[in-house]
Amino acid sequence: MTLLLDIAPYIRPASPEATGGEIYQRFQAEPDTLAIAVVDSDDRPVGLIERNAFLVQMAAQYGYALWAKRPVSNLMKTDPVIADGDVTVAEFCGQILEERPSELLHGFIVTCGGRYAGVGTALALLQATGSAAAAHAQEMSRLAQETQEALAAKGRFLAVMSHEIRTPLNGVLAVAEILRRKAKAPELAPLVDTILESGGVLLRLLNDALDLSRAEASGLALDEAPLGVSALLDDAAGLWTAQAELKGLTLEARYEGPTGVWALADGGRLRQVLNNLVGNAVKFTEAGCVDVRLGCVLEDRYIRLWGEVSDTGPGIPAERLDDIFEPFHQTDQGLRLGGAGLGLAVCRQIIERMNGTIAAGAAEGGGARFRFEVPLHRLPEPQQAVEAAPAEELTHRALHILIADDNKTNRMVARTLCEMFGCTSECVEDGAQAVAAAATGRFDLILMDVKMPVMDGVEATRRIRSRSGAVSQTPILALTANADPADAAFYRRCGMNGVVEKPVKPERLLAAMNAVLTLAEAA
CATH class of the missing domain: 1.10.287.130 (Signal transduction histidine kinase, dimerisation/phosphotransfer (DHp) domain)
Structure with a gap:
């Protein structure tokens, strides 16, 4: 915070009785002096002499001869801008630019306790504000980096x-x-x-x-793929209908839009939003119903997908509508029922990441209503849009599987699941052991943890792939807690054939095993 005293140097003032010749000699001897204050016997400012204006006047015909012996009180500006030195540069600029902007060209007098303390100039103000702006920008940059x-x-x-x-x-x-x-x-x-x-x-x-x-951290990735729009509603209804019935609630789900619409979208993220909204509605509603609607509007090459979830619960107080999507903000009902207050914040981040909008309001029956809209690229309906049913058993011969995981419980779980699928298995505890075991050629498939001591799963995979012969082509499935789209893509680039996220669900592991083995046989 720069004060006027910081930018106004003390330049020896002149008295009202000083002559024009004396002032002229001072300006000649002091080329850096741009203005001289005129003060009375108590050091109180009575005027100001600005260098350029004074020298122009003295240079005129007969000017020097006319004014050299006259008192400077006849030449000075008698109503200069006077400001207290404790005023900041920013405050002073705001005031003077509003009231007397042209006066800055003549300079201004700075006082302390009403007595002369220094002379300021427009140049000094420019330098100070420029330095302040640079310092501000530097500080903002530092804060942004931090x-x-x-x-x-x-x-x-x-x-x-x-x-x-x-x-x-x-x-x-x-x-x-x-x-x-x-x-x-x-x-x-x-x-x-x-x-x-x-x-x-x-x-x-x-x-x-x-x-x-x-x-x-601007790292919320979207994994876009062709998506049948109406399937989103089926997923949400299938997940929450039973839970609603256990509470004695009615869950009504309706699709309102053209059929057979496909779009390019992150179906997982959209399901996450819809499931969060429906889950909250079921959680906070004690009696009545939860109404879930999903629809879309066709707009040339795009569609506008919208979803709305209403309930007959306690609703959201009007004063909380503005902050309900902020992290850790909850209603009193939310605090009583538990939870961290993160679900709605994540919903907003996902929807805004998709260039959409989400809002909360009151439902007709007095409960809460949430609505979101997102624009999506429209895709033609595929020829075969029916998804294959998940496999219930391993579609390949009985396999011998290598399990690499440093956690004893995870090894036990993986081994039990392999037995359920009719497979035999062996276990190792780190990547180095996995590389050595894989080199024997005894295994049809490797289940590889990513984070392990001695050698992690990524490095182990690279070393197995670098070998010669059939061993290097052994299918490898990553079993990992870090399986977002960016991580999964990285693991595949490193040589893994697929990724199964922990906690491992038996049907997902079985489907992934069937998929990578089928691809390996076709290669």
């Missing part, structure tokens, strides 16, 4: 924590899934379902935290 570094650090922290949390969570959910498939006692079913449901909530919370961190 902010970006802080976001990056937070992203790295969350990535590490994600891996550390997903590792035990993978064991919990996978074992629960295995128990559900193997347990014969009916009384165990609700207990296992509770484990799976609670673990699913924890996993969604973890994903929301990661997505929010990526969005803040």
